[in-house]
Amino acid sequence: MGLTKSKTSLVWIAGPLSGLVMGPIIGVLADNSKSKYGRRRPFMVGGGIVVAIGLLILGWTKEIVGFFIAESELRRVLTITLAVLSIYLVDFAINAIQSTSRSLIVDTLPIPKQQKGSAWASRMIAIGHLAGYGVSTLDLLKVLGKTLGDSQFKQCTVIAALALLLSVGVTSWAVDERVLIASKDADVKSGAVKVVAKILKTTWNLPDRIRAICWVQFWAWIGWFPFLFYSSTWVGETYYRYNPTASIAESSDALGDIGRIGSLSLLIFSIVTFIGSIFLPFLVRSPDNDAKPGQRNFTPRPPAAVAPLAKFLQGSKPDLLTSWMLSHLIFAGAMFLAPFVRSLHMATVLVSICGIPWALACWAPFTFMGTEVNRMTAPSTILANGSSYRRLPNPSDEFSAPAPSPSFLRLNHLDRDLDDDEDSEDSSTGETAGIYLGILNLFTTLPQFVGTFISMIVFEILEPGRHPELHKGEDAEGAGKDDIVKKVTEGPNGIAVCLFIGAICAVGAAYATQRMRGLYKRTR
Numbered sequence: 001m002g003l004t005k006s007k008t009s010l011v012w013i014a015g016p017l018s019g020l021v022m023g024p025i026i027g028v029l030a031d032n033s034k035s036k037y038g039r040r041r042p043f044m045v046g047g048g049i050v051v052a053i054g055l056l057i058l059g060w061t062k063e064i065v066g067f068f069i070a071e072s073e074l075r076r077v078l079t080i081t082l083a084v085l086s087i088y089l090v091d092f093a094i095n096a097i098q099s100t101s102r103s104l105i106v107d108t109l110p111i112p113k114q115q116k117g118s119a120w121a122s123r124m125i126a127i128g129h130l131a132g133y134g135v136s137t138l139d140l141l142k143v144l145g146k147t148l149g150d151s152q153f154k155q156c157t158v159i160a161a162l163a164l165l166l167s168v169g170v171t172s173w174a175v176d177e178r179v180l181i182a183s184k185d186a187d188v189k190s191g192a193v194k195v196v197a198k199i200l201k202t203t204w205n206l207p208d209r210i211r212a213i214c215w216v217q218f219w220a221w222i223g224w225f226p227f228l229f230y231s232s233t234w235v236g237e238t239y240y241r242y243n244p245t246a247s248i249a250e251s252s253d254a255l256g257d258i259g260r261i262g263s264l265s266l267l268i269f270s271i272v273t274f275i276g277s278i279f280l281p282f283l284v285r286s287p288d289n290d291a292k293p294g295q296r297n298f299t300p301r302p303p304a305a306v307a308p309l310a311k312f313l314q315g316s317k318p319d320l321l322t323s324w325m326l327s328h329l330i331f332a333g334a335m336f337l338a339p340f341v342r343s344l345h346m347a348t349v350l351v352s353i354c355g356i357p358w359a360l361a362c363w364a365p366f367t368f369m370g371t372e373v374n375r376m377t378a379p380s381t382i383l384a385n386g387s388s389y390r391r392l393p394n395p396s397d398e399f400s401a402p403a404p405s406p407s408f409l410r411l412n413h414l415d416r417d418l419d420d421d422e423d424s425e426d427s428s429t430g431e432t433a434g435i436y437l438g439i440l441n442l443f444t445t446l447p448q449f450v451g452t453f454i455s456m457i458v459f460e461i462l463e464p465g466r467h468p469e470l471h472k473g474e475d476a477e478g479a480g481k482d483d484i485v486k487k488v489t490e491g492p493n494g495i496a497v498c499l500f501i502g503a504i505c506a507v508g509a510a511y512a513t514q515r516m517r518g519l520y521k522r523t524r
Contacts, residue, residue, distance in 0.1 A: 011084055014091040016448030019441050022095035024199040027438030030100055038177030039434075040100035040107070047096035048168035052161035054090035058083060059149060059157035097168065099438060104175055106370040106433035112286070114370035115320065115363075119281035122363035126274035128163075133267040135159060203439050207376065210436060212516040213368050214443040219509035220328060220361060221444050223502035225451030226495065227335065231269075231351050232262025234495040239344040241493070265348040272355025273362075280359055285319045287371055321517050324364040327357035328510035335503035338496040365440065373436050447505075455498050462494040 026043055033039045057064065061083045069075045105117040140148075140155040148155040206214065239261050318326075334350045341347045 011087060013449065013452045014084075014088040016445035016452065018088070018091040018095045019445030019448070022092050023099050023441030023445065024203075024435060024438030025195060026096045026099045027103065027434030027436075027441075028195050028198055029434075030103060031432060031434035032180070034180045036179060039180055040104050041172050041175075041177055043096045043100045044168050045172055047093045047100075048165055050093035051090050051097065052165055054086045054093060055157040055161040055164075058086040058090065059154040061086065095441070097164075099434065099441060101171065102366055102437050103433040104171075104177065105366070106373050106437065107177070108175060109370070111371055111374045114374065115281065115284075115286040115367045118363045118367040118370060119277065121366065122277040122359055123274065125362050126270060126277045126359065129270035130267070130274055131163070132160070133263050133270050136263045137267055199435065199438070202435055203442065206439065207372065208519055209372050209516075210369065210439075212512070212519050213365055213372070214440055216324070216509055216512040216516060217365050217440060218443045218447050219505050219512050220447075222447040222450050222454075223328075223331060223335065223504075223506035223509065224358075224361065225448045226455055226498035226502045227331075227354060230455070230495045230498065231354075232266050234262070234338070234493065234499065235265040235344065235347045235351060236262040237493060237495065238341055238347045242342045243344060261344070265351045268348060268352045269355045269358070272352050273359045276356045276359035277363065280323070280356075281363070283317060284323045285317045287320045287368055320364055320367060321513065321520065324360055325510050325513040325517075327360035327364075328506045328513060330354075331357040332503040332506035332510070335499045335506065338499035338503075339492060341496065366437075369436060369440055370433070373433050376432065451498075451502070454501055455494075458497050458501075459494045462492055462497060 030039050030043055033042065035042050062079050065075055065079045065082055069078060102121070105121060106114070109117045136152075136156060140152050141150075144155060148158040331354055334353045337346075337350060341350065
């Protein structure tokens with residue numbers, strides 16, 4: 001779009017802004033939805049349709065504006081404006097899908113299976129990354145012709161829209177979601193003010209363990225923000241800065257070449273993430289190791305010949321909390337080296353290494369959050385501070401006569417439900433999954449505002465022009481421009497500095513994870 005890096009960072013603020021607004025609000029609305037199609041499914045389907053429309057608008061922005069306005073400066077400005085608005089539309093709508101999809105895992109799986117569910121979500125994210133980055137490295141015009149559009153970007157938007165609609169459709173069809181027929185707030189209309197008030201009150205009074213999870217996520221995402229948004233550009237710029245055989249002047253699409261080179265590194269990153277998401281869950285202990293009264297958590301007995309080895313391997317597995325902390329340190333170690341990288345191969349290696357901690361980042365916080373939410377919303381619950389409670393029956397509940405049905409969800413638990421389900425691993429309802437995962441999303445998006453602000457300042461100081469690597473060999477249009485370009489090009493890379501700052505914050509996330517361990521020990 002012809003924007004400077006500092007202004008581009010303001011465009012990317014659409015992501016955290018949409019997460020800040022949509023995550024908690026959709027969570028509260030979905031928690032209390034009584035749609036016959038389920039609490040989460042309508043938001044997923046509606047969000048999927050809106051995202052698909054936004055992607056197509058983004059791909060054909062120039063044509064849409066050109067249909068109404070002739071070639072002029074106004075046309076260029078309106079094209080940029082429509083593109084930015086479509087990015088915001090996509091970001092806001094996709095947050096509804098992400099929020100409800102994560103809530104489905106908490107809703108439908110019992111506590112012992114929360115880690116397995118989150119691990120599978122991590123695997124599917126990795127597959128999505130693989131597919132996305134893999135497609136972007138291909139020359140789609142040669143592969144598909146102009147069937148889906150006359151440019152690489154247009155064809156990518158069409159493929160992304162179709163893939164999203166297919167994924168949402170399969171999930172909506174495959175998941176058996178219970179329908180909400182009664183709740184604590186059944187007689188209360190959730191107006192906008194009441195929804196916001198509930199979000200603020202819940203955020204201010206978070207249980208200790210959930211608050212600890214959120215703060216780890218906060219510090220971790222200050223580090224992840226510049227990596228996820230700028231790492232592919234950093235790899236491409238590193239190649240053109242330090243590779244003597246690379247010539248921007250000879251390229252007909254320099255920005256496209258930078259993106260293509262960077263996409264290859266992210267493809268390798270996604271492969272590492274995918275492999276990690278497959279094997280790491282088998283090498284890490286679940287956070288829920290304490291059996292409930294009357295239940296047994298056990299591992300099937302192995303054959304006698306391998307029993308000693310199996311016992312050793314089971315005992316030597318690190319727990320998920322330790323693995324999460326180590327992942328922060330691995331990411332920090334890789335990004336500390338970013339300002340000192342002088343070759344494409346080294347940049348690619350560092351990006352690839354980060355696939356391991358990213359596999360944990362897509363899995364660990366949601367496992368812990370799902371476990372805590374289900375502990376809180378089970379009919380008989382031990383809270384993080386050690387206190388317990390049971391929900392009181394509702395004598396006026398018109399559904400008190402029929403037997404419980406797995407197809408319906410009552411958030412006013414009856415005495416009979418408590419007695420029948422108390423020893424069942426499926427007794428949890430996940431009734432507050434939406435709001436708590438929305439609050440976790442708050443602690444994921446707020447650091448992105450911090451990261452955007454940091455990036456904007458760094459780029460304004462170190463790289464005031466747009467992509468200084470692209471200015472090599474250009475004629476100066478004014479006194480001193482060549483000197484400025486040389487200074488910016490040969491100076492420190494702005495993205496590398498942002499990655500280094502992110503590494504410092506990742507160390508903070510590791511410290512917060514260690515403090516979280518102490519909290520778990522005190523409240524166990």
